[in-house]
Amino acid sequence: MKIHEYQGKQLFRKYGVPVPIGIPAMTVEEALAAIPKVQQQAGTDVVVVKAQIHAGGRGKGGGVKVAKTKADAEDAVKKIFGMQLVTPQTGPEGKKVQRLLVEQGLAIEHEYYLGMLLDRATAQVTVMASTEGGMDIEEVAATHPEKILKEPIDPAIGWQDWQSRSLAKRLGLSGKAADEFAAFMRPLARCYEEEDCSLLEINPLITTKDGKVLALDAKINFDDNALYRHPELEAWRDPNEEDPAESEAKKWDLSYISLDGNIGCMVNGAGLAMSTMDIIKFYGGAPANFLDVGGGATAEKVTAAFKIIMSSPDVKAIFVNIFGGIMKCDTIAQGVITAVKEVGLKVPLVVRLEGTNVELGKKMLAESKLNIVAAADMADGAQKVVKAAKETQR
Amino acid sequence: MSVLVGYDTKLIVQGVGSAGAFHAKQMIEYGTQVVAGVKPGKGGSKVAGLEQLPIYDTVAETVKHHGANTSVIYVPPPGAADAILEAAAAGITVVIAITEGIPARDMVKVKYVLDHEYPEVVLIGPNCPGVITPGQCKVGIMPGYIHKPGGVGVVSRSGTLTYEVVHQLTALGLGQSTAIGIGGDPVKGTDFIDALAWFAEDPGTSAIFMIGEIGGDSEEQAAQFIKDYVTKPVASFIGGQTAPPGKRMGHAGAIISGGKGAAADKIAALKDAGIAVAPTPAEMGTTLAKLLS
Numbered sequence: 001m002k003i004h005e006y007q008g009k010q011l012f013r014k015y016g017v018p019v020p021i022g023i024p025a026m027t028v029e030e031a032l033a034a035i036p037k038v039q040q041q042a043g044t045d046v047v048v049v050k051a052q053i054h055a056g057g058r059g060k061g062g063g064v065k066v067a068k069t070k071a072d073a074e075d076a077v078k079k080i081f082g083m084q085l086v087t088p089q090t091g092p093e094g095k096k097v098q099r100l101l102v103e104q105g106l107a108i109e110h111e112y113y114l115g116m117l118l119d120r121a122t123a124q125v126t127v128m129a130s131t132e133g134g135m136d137i138e139e140v141a142a143t144h145p146e147k148i149l150k151e152p153i154d155p156a157i158g159w160q161d162w163q164s165r166s167l168a169k170r171l172g173l174s175g176k177a178a179d180e181f182a183a184f185m186r187p188l189a190r191c192y193e194e195e196d197c198s199l200l201e202i203n204p205l206i207t208t209k210d211g212k213v214l215a216l217d218a219k220i221n222f223d224d225n226a227l228y229r230h231p232e233l234e235a236w237r238d239p240n241e242e243d244p245a246e247s248e249a250k251k252w253d254l255s256y257i258s259l260d261g262n263i264g265c266m267v268n269g270a271g272l273a274m275s276t277m278d279i280i281k282f283y284g285g286a287p288a289n290f291l292d293v294g295g296g297a298t299a300e301k302v303t304a305a306f307k308i309i310m311s312s313p314d315v316k317a318i319f320v321n322i323f324g325g326i327m328k329c330d331t332i333a334q335g336v337i338t339a340v341k342e343v344g345l346k347v348p349l350v351v352r353l354e355g356t357n358v359e360l361g362k363k364m365l366a367e368s369k370l371n372i373v374a375a376a377d378m379a380d381g382a383q384k385v386v387k388a389a390k391e392t393q394r
Numbered sequence: 395m396s397v398l399v400g401y402d403t404k405l406i407v408q409g410v411g412s413a414g415a416f417h418a419k420q421m422i423e424y425g426t427q428v429v430a431g432v433k434p435g436k437g438g439s440k441v442a443g444l445e446q447l448p449i450y451d452t453v454a455e456t457v458k459h460h461g462a463n464t465s466v467i468y469v470p471p472p473g474a475a476d477a478i479l480e481a482a483a484a485g486i487t488v489v490i491a492i493t494e495g496i497p498a499r500d501m502v503k504v505k506y507v508l509d510h511e512y513p514e515v516v517l518i519g520p521n522c523p524g525v526i527t528p529g530q531c532k533v534g535i536m537p538g539y540i541h542k543p544g545g546v547g548v549v550s551r552s553g554t555l556t557y558e559v560v561h562q563l564t565a566l567g568l569g570q571s572t573a574i575g576i577g578g579d580p581v582k583g584t585d586f587i588d589a590l591a592w593f594a595e596d597p598g599t600s601a602i603f604m605i606g607e608i609g610g611d612s613e614e615q616a617a618q619f620i621k622d623y624v625t626k627p628v629a630s631f632i633g634g635q636t637a638p639p640g641k642r643m644g645h646a647g648a649i650i651s652g653g654k655g656a657a658a659d660k661i662a663a664l665k666d667a668g669i670a671v672a673p674t675p676a677e678m679g680t681t682l683a684k685l686l687s
Contacts (some may be wrong), residue, residue, distance in 0.1 A: 270644025271552020379676035
């Protein structure tokens with residue numbers, strides 16, 4: 001699960017990680033009212049107006065503006081709120097800005113990068129830091145890997161102050177800034193652990209001319225598997241940031257991702273679901289979605305999954321590819337039959353069934369008299385569905 | 395011959411709720427020696443349909459009374475990490491965790507403790523279908539009937555793709571020595587290299603099929619390991635060639651992030667190491683068969 005920058009900073013405040021003074025706004029009026037408040041609290045006229053969308057690269061797309069006066073800030077608010085912000089991560093269609101963060105401007109001494117994430121190879125959370133703050137960190141990693149410093153967090157004892165001192169030294173921080181950095185890292189590491197983060201990025205982390213260390217940005221992802229421990233985070237979900245089909249799928253505990261193609265897929269198991277997309281592509285088609293109905297799905301869940309697939313106007317053919325293990329083929333057949341009876345079948349449906357109770361499942365589909373194309377195996381099904389999608393598209 | 399599980403396996407089931415009980419029944423029917431179940435607070439009780447199975451409060455009791463040496467875990471995510479560590483502390487040497495959805499933070503701690511306190515314990519999973527030695531012992535959730543005893547060792551990050559390759563191999567007359575599902579989580583017990591090393595040494599294994607997917611770089615490391623140490627024929631398949639970056643494809647570990655973990659890089663590494671890569675999931679069996687002919 002992803003959250004907005006302003007939410008990340010609220011979390012940082014709760015843990016005592018220093019962040020600039022700022023006020024989030026859900027409307028233009030709120031944002032305009034926030035400007036004098038931030039100016040007054042911070043004791044400076046300089047404010048930064050920041051678009052709140054989940055995608056990165058907001059500055060490049062014109063979603064972040066520094067304003068030296070109240071009038072400039074008001075202009076920036078009016079300009080950014082409601083704009084269709086295009087960044088390298090949003091795709092060409094961009095993302096509509098519906099939330100803003102009005103923040104104090106700071107006299108920056110230097111910008112750093114700081115990230116925390118799980119290193120799979122060591123199975124430990126790793127702190128990454130770089131003097132190349134404000135830059136695209138993936139690019140730095142590719143061109144200057146030596147400029148990315150790493151420090152693992154010992155799972156038994158957690159982050160240690162000496163590691164902060166070591167990183168500070170290597171980042172060229174000294175004196176007050178080095179002390180401030182250690183004071184910054186302590187609560188940050190605690191936040192990552194206690195909130196079950198899966199990614200935490202601060203780009204940039206800054207030092208100010210008066211020696212303070214602050215998080216100027218906050219990008220936080222949470223481990224979906226641990227959300228049950230943090231029910232309060234649900235309130236931070238922004239429906240505008242989520243694909244409606246993906247949200248609907250989540251209600252049913254289905255693993256669903258919208259894609260650009262026109263062949264709807266319903267598969268059991270993540271690996272088989274991914275490979276089904278691959279084989280559709282191999283035979284010249286394009287998948288409209290990734291969908292893993294999971295191992296223990298009920299007929300109701302399968303019906304819901306099928307309806308989600310059919311709700312997309314882009315879908316020109318559907319491929320159901322099931323290898324029943326725990327999942328029984330008759331459950332799939334029942335779910336498909338129910339869904340089609342409820343919402344109709346407007347496009348060709350190709351079904352490949354294998355595994356537990358396969359004969360029963362096939363028999364149920366045959367007796368349903370639905371217009372279903374049976375496939376002998378995965379390759380046969382993929383070829384048939386690609387052909388069907390092309391014919392429907394015409 | 396086989397690896398990890400076989401005739402000597404004395405299995406306990408941790409978590410005998412509906413899923414655990416259902417699969418316990420299936421495993422017993424397959425011929426697996428299931429010696430006991432563990433259900434904290436319900437020791438001495440009976441599970442409907444499995445009246446012959448003794449139920450204990452703790453894993454330690456099953457080791458003491460039945461000589462249990464292997465455990466399969468169906469405990470839901472909030473208690474799963476605890477269940478793994480309980481098994482290790484009780485002296486179980488092979489722990490197979492089926493549970494999907496264990497928080498990464500919990501697994502980081504489990505792995506750390508296992509590595510430091512119980513290096514002799516083999517953890518398979520979590521979020522995996524289990525391990526089967528066809529004809530001898532089935533531990534997990536895979537459909538037993540698609541398997542056939544033989545010489546192909548299978549190791550895979552995906553459950554259903556494992557069934558797919560096994561089904562294809564069996565149809566081609568190629569039986570399996572042992573099939574190991576290592577699971578789709580970012581932090582897991584056994585990784586490809588461990589399993590490859592076991593298969594390389596197992597006299598009952600004459601060829602290996604490896605199924606990877608996007609995310610992480612285990613496949614690249616496995617490719618290097620195979621190049622350096624494995625002389626048996628190896629074929630492979632990588633799922634997720636069309637997966638978009640930044641999206642978690644079902645498995646917690648299946649994500650291309652920070653420009654890393656793409657299928658193309660893994661396929662290139664495997665091919666560089668001289669490993670046959672099936673172009674589509676429908677050709678996994680034939681790709682290995684071609685290698686053996």
